[in-house]
Amino acid sequence: MATVTEPAMNKALQEANERLRLLIESVQGGLTIIEGSRAVYVSNQLCQILGYSREELARMSELDFAAPEERERLELTFQEAQLMGLPLEELEFWAVRKDGSRRFVRNRYSTGIVGAGTLFRFVVTMDLTERELARQAVLQRDELLQQILDTSQALSAAAGPEAMLRAIAEPAMRAASGTGSGAHVAILMYIDVDAEGRPEWASVVASIGEASVPVGIRFYLPGTSPTDLLLSSPDRPLLVANMRASMGDMNEHVARMMESIHARAFAALPLRAGGLWQGIAAIAWPEVHEFRPEEERLYQLLASQLTGRVQGLRQREEAEHRAMWSQTAAEVSQAAGTVLEMEELLQQVVNLVRARFDLYYAGLFLVAQGLTVDGESGNWAVLQVGTGEAGQQMVEQGHKLEIGGESMIGQCVATKQPRIAMDVGEEAVRFANPLLPDTRTELALPLVSRGQGLGALTIQSRRQAAFSADDIAVLQTMADQLAITIDNANLIEQAHARAERERRVRAIADQIHRGASAEIILRSALEELNQMLGASKSVIRLGTQARLRAELGELRSEEEQRRQPQAGDNPHP
DSSP, X not given: OOOOOHXXXXXXXXXXXXXXXXHHHHSSSEEEEEXXXXXXXXXXXXXXXXXOOHHHHHTOOHHHHBOHHHHHHHHHHHXXXXXXXXXXXXXXXXXXXXXSOEEEEEEEEEEEEETTTEEEEEEEEEEOHHHHHHXXXXXXXXHHHHHHHHHHHHHHXXXXXXXXXXXXXXXXXXXXXXXXXXXXXXXXXXXXXXXXSOEEEEEXXXXXXXXXXXXXXXXXXXXXXXXXXXXXXXXXXXEESOHHHHOOOOOHHHHHXXXXXXXXXXXXXXXXXXTEEEEEEEEEESXXXXXXXXXXXXXXXXXXXXXXXXXXXXXXXXHHHHHHHHHHHHHHHHHHHHOOSHHHHHHHHHHHHHHHTTOSEEEEEEEEEEEEETTEEEEEEEEEEESHHHHHHHHHTTOEEETTSSXXXXXXXXXXXXXXXXXXXXXXXXOOXXXXXXXXXXXXXXXXXXXXXXXXXXXXXXXXXXXXHHHHHHHHHHHHHHHHHHXXXXXXXHHHHHHHHHHHHXXXXXXXXXXXXXXXXXXXXXXXXXXXXXXXXXXXXXXXXXXXXXXXXXXXXXXXXXXXXXXXXXXXX
């Protein structure tokens, strides 16, 4: 038997190791060889896939470089295989490279005995990132198409702004939640534009989510960073990943709303039809949110679907609104023609306006010239009627405001021009009524007829910027109509008074013409004078001129004596 020499054995061992190295290096992907719990070999390919050195990878397990969202799943898989005594064959998961980038990998596990009965575990790691990204792109495309289909169906069935918002926001919020930072609120706003067609006011018409915004509030848009960014690219969604880092100055109204919903990131979907602004749909996150390309595509498609529905809804609501205004104006005209008592008419009008449009308060002032207040004569606007308990209380107290004084009503009556405060906190001249503490928007509309200022109508709302330009125009038209009614009523009253005076004069003349006695004529004259002047008692004195002069002197003397201070009286009361 031939004897194998030591050099020959060493050479054979070197050749075997070289064949093993070549076999290992020929493996597609990275290779880890584990003896017991210790990695005895890490291939260069694995270092290239994960970006770590051999020494670093030799001390790491799958859980160390797996993405955070994958670790729990992997740990449960390892535990299950150990408890059941089954060999682990394959795992696919997202791994995080040393530089923070991500790769999708597949680990295949096998065992083998090498040499003198030593058991080794072999882990082959394949980089499947490109395949996984392509697969996810297909899934996302299919998901996007399905979302578009579902949204179209939901929008078709949506009957109001909240249902429309929910139809587009819920899939968007689900898409966002896959990144680990879910959106928590969505808002739908109507946009009112200025004379140049630029967004000026936003009105919240729907809100869903954890930190919803009260429906009905309005806020001013110009001079804010979001508005400027939207105007720079008005047909693309505005995606802000980190407001603190990328947003500049925001006016008080916008800043207050963002703070109320705890917004750190947001997506604003401009709703424009034919180049005209209809509204904005906004989705907000409480944390920094990095937007993916598919999210932007989704929001773009959702915005295009929502725009037409919002446009149609606004047109229908505006038509209904105009019809309600017209109906209210017609009812005011009807009341003016049927209600005989002016105070009753005015009360009906303010109650009607308040009820129709869900106002906080409505009241009507009329001018009182030469009214003495605190010993001084002046011109005042006196409250005639007001809605609710506050209105009744103010009427009973004789509430009045000086014409031309520091109040919106006083200025309105003095100038015969409307006074409008979309935010009463910013109004320079305004009487802050303690009985109406919740007023946010106030209108003072003049009552003018034949160029004469008769008073003013006050309209107040709890909502900021509660009235559009069209609303104000209709209300002013109604105020003009009411002014004509009041003026006509005054003219009729004056005509009746003149007619009554003429009748009484004719009655006295008739007595004289019939040759009645002096006593009868004088008695009849006194009765007519009492009624005309509203006096409780009248006296006619007859006598010679000298006697009348003497009696008049006696009356003056008695009056002077009454005015003289008596002993013990305070000379300065």
